Amino acid sequence: MTTVQHIWELLxxxxxxEIPVVSIRELGILRDVREDDQGLEIIITPTYSGCPAMxxxxxxxxxALAQQQLSARITTQLAPAWTTDWISAAARIKLHSYGIAPPHTLAPGGDRVIRFAPRLSAAQAVACPQCGSSHTTETSHFGSTxxxxxYKCxxxxEPFDYFKTY
Structure with a gap:
């Protein structure tokens, strides 16, 4: 019998x-691993509802499960909607090292309303992952995904991607 903890570690x-330096667990896409009388169930949540990578x-x-002679039902759960707050601290470091500016985190109780074109304050300037400068500008609200x-420093x-805050 395989434990749920083993499945978490496996996944x-x-x-x-789309960003191979981080895992689906680190990004917060892997939401839950459950085992019941019907077997194993894996819950995943897309970064946005139309994500083509799902x-x-x-x-x-x-x-990954088949390599361990396991199988599971995979359920896509849209609510609650994925948020960049679910990205782990380790993944934020990996994103930066990979050349993608990680998303800003929201203060507890902060505004969680999704804005299609948010205005960043000077304190929220997007730092260049190449040189660290916060003298950057958004060139397109939609990047590689x-x-x-x-953004451009x-x-x-140098141009670079910024993982938008949701």
Whole structure:
């Protein structure tokens, strides 16, 4: 019998298909692992409801489980909606090292209303993951994926993705 904790650890090695330096668990996409009389169930939540990577994530989970001779029902849960607050501290460091500016965290009790074009204050300026400068500008609200925006550093002139805060 496989423990639920073992499954969590096994799935911690499943990378996000769009950002392979972080796992689906580190990004907060892997929400729960349950075992009941019907077997194992894996709960995943997309970073946004139209995320095209969800089928690939489900396939990658099935593959990881099959390598251990396991199977599970995979359930996509849309509520509560995924939030960047679910990204682990380790994943934020990995995103930065990979060249993606990690999302800002919200203060406890902070405004959690999704804005389509949020205005960042000077204190929330997006720092360049290459040189660390906060002298940056958003060049496109939609980057390589819909959950990221494209920024440019005005000091080193490098473009980079910023993982939007949700």
């Amino acid at each position: 911690d090695a499943v990378p996000d298909p 089928d690939q994530i489900a396939d990658d989970i099935r593959t 819909a959950c990221k925006a494209l 005005l000091d080193c002139l």
